[in-house]
Amino acid sequence: MTRYKTFQTADALAYALEHTDRFAGLDSTALTSEEFGDGNLNLVFRISHPDGASLILKQALPYARCVGESWPLSVDRARIEAEAMLIESQLCPALVPEIYHYDAELAVTIMEDLSDHQILRQAMVEGKRFPTLMHDMAVFLADTLFFTSDLYLDPAEKKQRVAQFINPDLCKITEDLFFLDPYCDHERNNYYPGFNERASKLWSHTALKAEIADLKYRFLTKTQSLLHGDVHAGSIFVREGSTKVIDAEFAYYGPAGFDIGSYIGNLLLNFCAQWGLMDDEDARNNYRRWILEGIDSFWNTFADRFTGYLAENTNDPSLNNLHWQSRLMQRIWHDTLGYAGAEMIRRTVGLAHVKDLDVISDHTRQLQAAGQALVLGEALVMQRRQLDNMGDVLTMLSGLVEY
């Protein structure tokens, strides 16, 4: 990896100029380069020309920025991200940014600038609605999760892909931050002032920890589909009529429900956070209903689409069995609820919080909202096998959270 060096803004500009034709015919002295990544694992530069031409250059760092240089990370994840995005863009080109160039040695990917979009998390903090979001995410998840699985691929090709997407460093982040830290007194954990006691109850909740073990073991051992691996609200860019899923560096073969649950968990985190974000009760309840109805419509679209693929595109005759396929859908659903719940728990007590809760200015409301997220997360994990459909989830939710 001799050519690898961490880019400064000028390096990024020069590299982009040399390796893409996005600025062909423009005055290169007018180009500007700025680093604006708020992620923890990468540098992200925007190179742009006043005439409007622009691109994003992303470089993987050899360590996790939020944990410090003490947590080393292979920059092989830049390869994984680029290769995963390539597969995603073949399956749903409208829903991922276009890739212009990829350099394995420098761990650099140059891609479409989405400055006209906004990060979904920020948009939801601001209470915005996006009419195509739920449909788009259902399409993205159904298409990527079905067409990368043994349900569709030749088993030999799928096995090669499992090897291609072995991703130990990034998986370890999930294995630790998502499944381990919140359930023990870990120094990495990060609590809202006054939340320690609630957090500490998790450490001795044996039944909950048994369910988390189950979910973690499935994450470790279930090569069901090529996951995006990090479908939180910060990995989704939105604008009216457009949705783009970014940051595929956690890509890995795992249980389909992990991606679906991460997405739903983030929607529900915002649902809880609205308790402290929106003062007007009617507006708040209205927005919360939009979220819940959105999750319902998201799941229905996902399930219809996935079930349709099962019926039409399952190539293995052994798996062409309606009884089994309906059991499979049920299993994906239960996984989805479990991972959604685990995401909600770890975002309230683990290392990596969500802005939705963090920006609540009223401390009492913040604790209440985080408390709702924790209670809902726990209930989803513990009761997932008894929740047969979204109606059951909504009934459970309305028994736990006033809205």
Added chain:
Amino acid sequence: MTRYKTFQTADALAYALEHTDRFAGLDSTALTSEEFGDGNLNLVFRISHPDGASLILKQALPYARCVGESWPLSVDRARIEAEAMLIESQLCPALVPEIYHYDAELAVTIMEDLSDHQILRQAMVEGKRFPTLMHDMAVFLADTLFFTSDLYLDPAEKKQRVAQFINPDLCKITEDLFFLDPYCDHERNNYYPGFNERASKLWSHTALKAEIADLKYRFLTKTQSLLHGDVHAGSIFVREGSTKVIDAEFAYYGPAGFDIGSYIGNLLLNFCAQWGLMDDEDARNNYRRWILEGIDSFWNTFADRFTGYLAENTNDPSLNNLHWQSRLMQRIWHDTLGYAGAEMIRRTVGLAHVKDLDVISDHTRQLQAAGQALVLGEALVMQRRQLDNMGDVLTMLSGLVEY
């Protein structure tokens, strides 16, 4: 793969002489070489000296012999076999043959000669008993299945091993012969005369096929442990006080219950075959009881050992949870019964039969014995989740088979 050529007996002798010191100091002109493989995928040579020194040279063929040259197979499986045997021999050195030499390009492995042992299948056809067999197999399976799993290994190392043992060609044999063919009118299938009608009932047994889909999907997607992948009675060498497991070329990360179930399924196939093998009713029932008590003691030893490892050697604190561990054992048990049943079914109606049934000379008895195997196999697959322990299995079995 330019150096690859199929060995003749003289090639094998010359190669063994050059690459091992097993015959050092002996007159090399007195060496003899014979090919005696009855397997379908390899040439197996025994090179021996009249003074007693000997070895086995195994060469992978680039196709499956029983299916013909039309079923091509990568000789990479020789690498997989050698690397799997290396891991097995580190974990349980007494239970696998010693490897002397391995050549990737020629797909050749030279190993310990086990001529003083007998293939378990043949020994059981002859009604022999081996007092340490059940204990040895429990040790082999508990140790290989636990210490290659996420329960013990660092998750990064385990993921590297998953990639190392990607084995598409050999897995395809299992995926097709074990899980596909018996449940459709496949030209590869092979029926005893008069057995066609019983076989054809499988093709429309939707509920059974749903369970088989479940078992196949777990085989395709569950990277639980490094499997041997082919633990049938022809892969086990025995003599009084010694057990050796050979032929690890199907090694692959899959569900632990697949190996355990393959073993139990083969014991139960012999149990059924004894109906036509042993004329004396008392002797037969006696031997059959030895098999059933053996399976009981095998499972108990396996489960005690595995549970002990779970308690003492589980490195991931998330998985150190007694509730979850007991659920895991239950899941391995149900998998075991399912794969045992599927093995019994495919050995009566699929391409690859077992000698236990094939050598029964009385045709009526042969059909009855094969029928018992089919009924038992189906019951194990269909009822596995209701069978909580070996007592339940024995009760079910005695309701189906007179003994």
